[in-house]
Amino acid sequence: MSEPTGHAEKPSSACEPAALTKKPSGDPEPAALTKEPSSAREPAALAAGHLWGFLTALRAAGVTTALPKQADLLRVVGASPPRDLTTLYWYARITLLHDIGELAAFDRVFTAWFRRGGLPDAVPPPPSGESDAPSPQGPGEDDPAPREVLPGDGVEASTLSTYGRRDFDAAGDRWRSVTRALEAAWPAVLPSAPSRRRRPARSGDRLDVRHIWRRAHRHDGEIVELRRRARPPRPRRLLILVDVSGSLRRHTPDLLRLAHTALRAAPARTEVFTFGTRLTRITSALSHPHTGRALRAVSELVTDADGGTAIGAALHEFLGVPRFVALARGALVIVISDGLERGDCVPMVRATARLSRLGHRLVWWSPLACSPTYRPVTRAMAAQLPHLDHLGGVRDLATGLAEVRRLPAVLSGPRRAAARRPHTPRPTRARS
Amino acid sequence: MSDGFPPAPGGSFPTAGGFSSAVGGSSSVPTAGRSSTAGGFSSAPGGDPPAACLLDERALAAALEREGYFADEGLRTAVHLALRLGRPLLLEGEPGVGKTEVATVLSRVVGRELIRLQCFEGLDAGQALYEWDYPKQLLQVRVAESRGQEVGDLYREEFLLRRPLFRALEADRGAVLLIDEIDRADSEFEAFLLEFLGDFQITVPELGTIRARTPPVVVLTSNRTRELHDALKRRCLYHWIAFPEVDRERAILRAAVPGLEERAAEGLVRAVQRVRGLPLLKRPGIAESVEWARGATALAEGGSPWPVALRRALGLLIKDEEDTRLVAGHAEELFRDV
Numbered sequence: 172m173s174e175p176t177g178h179a180e181k182p183s184s185a186c187e188p189a190a191l192t193k194k195p196s197g198d199p200e201p202a203a204l205t206k207e208p209s210s211a212r213e214p215a216a217l218a219a220g221h222l223w224g225f226l227t228a229l230r231a232a233g234v235t236t237a238l239p240k241q242a243d244l245l246r247v248v249g250a251s252p253p254r255d256l257t258t259l260y261w262y263a264r265i266t267l268l269h270d271i272g273e274l275a276a277f278d279r280v281f282t283a284w285f286r287r288g289g290l291p292d293a294v295p296p297p298p299s300g301e302s303d304a305p306s307p308q309g310p311g312e313d314d315p316a317p318r319e320v321l322p323g324d325g326v327e328a329s330t331l332s333t334y335g336r337r338d339f340d341a342a343g344d345r346w347r348s349v350t351r352a353l354e355a356a357w358p359a360v361l362p363s364a365p366s367r368r369r370r371p372a373r374s375g376d377r378l379d380v381r382h383i384w385r386r387a388h389r390h391d392g393e394i395v396e397l398r399r400r401a402r403p404p405r406p407r408r409l410l411i412l413v414d415v416s417g418s419l420r421r422h423t424p425d426l427l428r429l430a431h432t433a434l435r436a437a438p439a440r441t442e443v444f445t446f447g448t449r450l451t452r453i454t455s456a457l458s459h460p461h462t463g464r465a466l467r468a469v470s471e472l473v474t475d476a477d478g479g480t481a482i483g484a485a486l487h488e489f490l491g492v493p494r495f496v497a498l499a500r501g502a503l504v505i506v507i508s509d510g511l512e513r514g515d516c517v518p519m520v521r522a523t524a525r526l527s528r529l530g531h532r533l534v535w536w537s538p539l540a541c542s543p544t545y546r547p548v549t550r551a552m553a554a555q556l557p558h559l560d561h562l563g564g565v566r567d568l569a570t571g572l573a574e575v576r577r578l579p580a581v582l583s584g585p586r587r588a589a590a591r592r593p594h595t596p597r598p599t600r601a602r603s
Numbered sequence: 604m605s606d607g608f609p610p611a612p613g614g615s616f617p618t619a620g621g622f623s624s625a626v627g628g629s630s631s632v633p634t635a636g637r638s639s640t641a642g643g644f645s646s647a648p649g650g651d652p653p654a655a656c657l658l659d660e661r662a663l664a665a666a667l668e669r670e671g672y673f674a675d676e677g678l679r680t681a682v683h684l685a686l687r688l689g690r691p692l693l694l695e696g697e698p699g700v701g702k703t704e705v706a707t708v709l710s711r712v713v714g715r716e717l718i719r720l721q722c723f724e725g726l727d728a729g730q731a732l733y734e735w736d737y738p739k740q741l742l743q744v745r746v747a748e749s750r751g752q753e754v755g756d757l758y759r760e761e762f763l764l765r766r767p768l769f770r771a772l773e774a775d776r777g778a779v780l781l782i783d784e785i786d787r788a789d790s791e792f793e794a795f796l797l798e799f800l801g802d803f804q805i806t807v808p809e810l811g812t813i814r815a816r817t818p819p820v821v822v823l824t825s826n827r828t829r830e831l832h833d834a835l836k837r838r839c840l841y842h843w844i845a846f847p848e849v850d851r852e853r854a855i856l857r858a859a860v861p862g863l864e865e866r867a868a869e870g871l872v873r874a875v876q877r878v879r880g881l882p883l884l885k886r887p888g889i890a891e892s893v894e895w896a897r898g899a900t901a902l903a904e905g906g907s908p909w910p911v912a913l914r915r916a917l918g919l920l921i922k923d924e925e926d927t928r929l930v931a932g933h934a935e936e937l938f939r940d941v
Binding site for chain 2: 235239240250251257258261264266268269364377380383387394402496500501528557
């Protein structure tokens with residue numbers, strides 16, 4: 172182990188870890204590093220270059236390493252050169268990594284750069300970005316908007332009857348009353364969190380002493396009444412993710428109407444997305460006060476309706492956009508989907524687990540669960556169940572209303588309770 | 604090696620106050636702790652570096668072990684770097700792997716006061732930083748009136764209620780600040796905390812700005828029930844504490860349970876490791892296995908044969924009815940070498 176002696180007037184070489192010279196044989200670099208000290212500049216530069224290469228490779232592999240963290244690593248390596256590769260590994264892992272989920276990628280890159288000495292396999296960065304721009308309507312688009320039902324129109328059948336049996340067909344009055352009931356029900360069930368700021372209130376946990384004082388000054392220092400301050404409750408956000416894939420085509424219009432009632436009830440705090448093969452944010456399109464026009468606007472925007480299903484990919488797309496993640500944080504998240512994922516269900520389960528961690532509560536509504544004999548036994552749903560707070564059945568507005576009224580119990584109950592409900596037996600997972 | 608730093612991307616390092624450059628010919632021993640002043644490390648000016656002996660990793664490991672905490676190399680490195688760089692340390696892991704214990708032991712090792720802030724939903728600055736003691740102020744007013752004196756200034760230090768973060772700044776010799784279960788607090792509190800961790804100072808409008816004499820060693824723990832903000836993670840060193848491997852868990856049990864025999868500990872640890880492999884709702888942590896060993900030892904001293912004692916004390920390891928049934932179904936393979 173030969174080590175170049177330090178040259179005080181040589182910049183940019185403090186990050187030369189002595190351990191880098193202890194590479195396994197077969198690596199091109201040790202040859203360069205075991206030169207005589209007179210040409211010490213080269214190995215130092217090589218080692219520094221190697222470390223930079225490693226950091227760059229990490230970025231390319233999709234491991235997020237912030238600049239201050241990289242600076243930390245270089246500072247540590249420069250100040251106390253690691254004894255061996257294990258020490259270097261821990262230095263790098265503790266300073267650079269910030270989520271255990273990225274460990275696998277990190278390990279791969281580290282091994283490639285320091286234990287094998289080869290170049291890492293190029294890992295394509297995860298696709299990010301969003302496609303909110305409306306694209307031209309695809310031929311598969313057939314979500315005609317219902318005719319508006321205005322007060323005084325009398326009984327009006329929906330033009331959506333091509334979707335099979337409709338519960339409110341020829342029953343416009345009943346449908347209207349259900350819609351109204353929904354709009355009344357939503358605000359009452361939305362969870363709230365205490366806001367950060369205290370405001371004067373009739374009853375509160377703190378005395379508003381400043382106020383009391385000012386009053387007391389007028390009465391020559393005598394306190395004649397007490398004022399209080401409290402933290403007023405602030406409604407949490409509501410995030411609705413609606414599945415519009417082909418397996419749900421019968422229910423899609425109704426599910427969108429359900430989302431519309433939520434948006435009308437709490438316009439400032441509600442966000443609605445649809446997903447089929449890709450993710451679309453429809454909050455603004457759906458916010459038109461008229462149901463019919465809102466649905467028309469949505470059908471122009473959503474181009475993947477009645478197509479295939481890629482729930483996992485769509486949810487990952489959602490979680491890949493920091494703005495959207497911020498919408499889910501601390502919110503009541505409602506996913507309306509049958510959970511029938513084609514192919515590998517692992518991405519979907521992972522995304523659900525993360526949504527569950529982000530949100531205040533995660534509720535999953537499935538049209539299939541309306542049937543009393545339904546059991547979440549498909550591999551995907553069984554794996555999801557431990558992450559859900561509640562699994563309910565919603566296929567139209569009436570069942571939606573029943574589920575909305577059930578929300579307060581879910582919100583006050585324990586987290587991740589869907590798996591413990593008495594009526595849903597424990598899913599049979601693969602026993603190892 | 605040199606005294607200078609490589610230029611950082613998009614910024615420049617503080618010039619170090621003279622690092623010990625690794626001279627010494629062919630010695631591959633790192634010179635950590637050999638008179639390297641931490642001037643370039645401490646993030647806040649005027650901060651005392653921790654004692655020089657602590658900058659040596661081996662000394663730190665020995666000190667932790669003396670306190671009965673068996674850390675693997677990853678955790679040792681994490682603690683070492685947190686002391687060295689003066690950065691907060693974010694610890695994640697399953698419940699019961701000893702995240703909180705790290706801070707407790709560390710405070711004993713570095714000889715500083717431990718100040719704990721337990722997070723919960725709705726925690727606000729008033730509960731974390733400081734509040735004015737209004738009842739006391741009111742009393743002061745009344746007393747002054749009854750004596751016919753001037754009321755004077757009611758916003759003095761004596762009317763200040765100091766909460767954990769405030770006390771961590773005021774500690775004379777610095778403190779070990781444990782921010783426990785940060786994932787339980789809401790994200791607004793995280794943003795507030797970020798500001799605090801950035802410069803370790805608090806501005807009280809009536810008193811002015813209070814700056815830490817010695818920046819505290821900060822340990823944050825999280826159970827991952829909620830995603831933390833990237834900005835907070837960027838500030839912290841990060842370590843995931845995994846379940847311990849067999850040897851380390853045996854060492855922990857031997858240290859924590861006095862009456863436990865070597866062979867019994869061996870079998871018990873193997874059983875715990877197998878139980879963790881089952882698809883349980885709540886996998887037992889170190890705390891549970893220690894409790895289990897204690898319970899079984901007590902029962903064995905009372906006359907139960909060891910395997911029977913283990914099964915009778917199973918309620919200390921598994922604390923969920925469904926899990927208990929699952930473990931009972933696999934009892935044969937789990938306890939085969941007990």
